[in-house]
Amino acid sequence: MYKIMIVEDDAKIASLLENYIRRYGYDTFRVQDFDQVLADFEQWSPDLVLLDVNLPMFDGFYWCRQIRAISTCPILFVSARDSKMDQVMALEHGADDYIPKPFDSDIVIAKIRSQLRRAYGSYATKTQERTVSYDGLVLYPERLELTWQGKTVELGRKEAQLLETLLQRPMRVVSRDRLLEKLWDEQFVDDNTLNVYVTRVRKKLKELGYEGAIETVRGAGYRFKGGEEA
Incomplete structure (x- = not known):
């Protein structure tokens, strides 16, 4: 329906x-x-x-x-x-x-x-599903799913947007301002809101057994540097 x-x-x-x-x-x-x-x-x-x-x-x-x-x-x-x-x-x-x-x-x-x-429906254009991958992780932004080594976790929409932004620039620092702009555009949000979503994404990665992937770069932002098996 x-x-x-x-x-x-x-x-x-x-x-x-x-x-x-x-x-x-x-x-x-x-x-x-x-x-x-x-x-x-x-x-x-x-x-x-x-x-x-x-x-x-x-x-x-x-x-x-x-x-x-x-x-x-x-x-x-x-x-x-x-x-x-x-x-x-x-x-x-x-x-x-x-x-x-x-x-x-x-x-x-x-x-x-x-x-x-x-x-x-019948007039819909058939397009290949978009994915973002790095170090064996595969993010499906449209499904809101993340997979690694045969395991899958579901993501919230903001979690998927946050992870996609970091995965598109692995090993490079993404500023907090860039992430805030990407996730909330012109809306005003409390600065701590971003911290909450980073914590959520780290928890989802941990559920897959993929830890330590998102590094906090003090005074600059965050960096996706790959993880280690738990």
């Missing part, structure tokens, strides 16, 4: 979309906290996002950029802002389509179906 994420602050419109979409057999998730849209996206991993432009805190263009930085899932704007410039901006920020309000529910469903077919 495909999962549709609805980012709409008008409760009446969000409810209308949710009820209509569910009638066609899709699962739905409505965002309630509009400063945590990306966190909800990462937790729920939807197959498609319906996104309004006018939102509290940050607008839909901002959240479209954040989602697009970590995912290629279809994003459809549904907005009362129907100017040509708004539609151009949506597409420029990574959206796949733009539906002006007031909308016809049948049109919304047709566009959802079309995008799902293009992304996952």
Whole structure:
């Protein structure tokens, strides 16, 4: 069952979309906290996002950029802002389509179906899965899995992004600023948050029996230097 994420602050419109979409057999998730849209996206991993432009805190263009930085899932704007410039901006920020309000529910469903077919169904482009490897470790960023010597652990999305960034520059120091920018873009996060994710990744590596791989370079950042069997 495909999962549709609805980012709409008008409760009446969000409810209308949710009820209509569910009638066609899709699962739905409505965002309630509009400063945590990306966190909800990462937790729920939807197959498609319906996104309004006018939102509290940050607008839909901002959240479209954040989602697009970590995912290629279809994003459809549904907005009362129907100017040509708004539609151009949506597409420029990574959206796949733009539906002006007031909308016809049948049109919304047709566009959802079309995008799902293009992304996952009969029209989907068959591409080779992306991997990042070093010293026998193989990271599957799209699966959120890490393997070594026949063993596999699952990763969170941020953990996979952190490890991918380090694995792409083995034996070289990656600055804390670079990692913060890569993982959280323009969002402000507490500096200790990065430490937490490094600790999590080290724990996942330890589960594989691959220890001591991530070195802290005081005052500079982190370096992936390979590990030793436990």
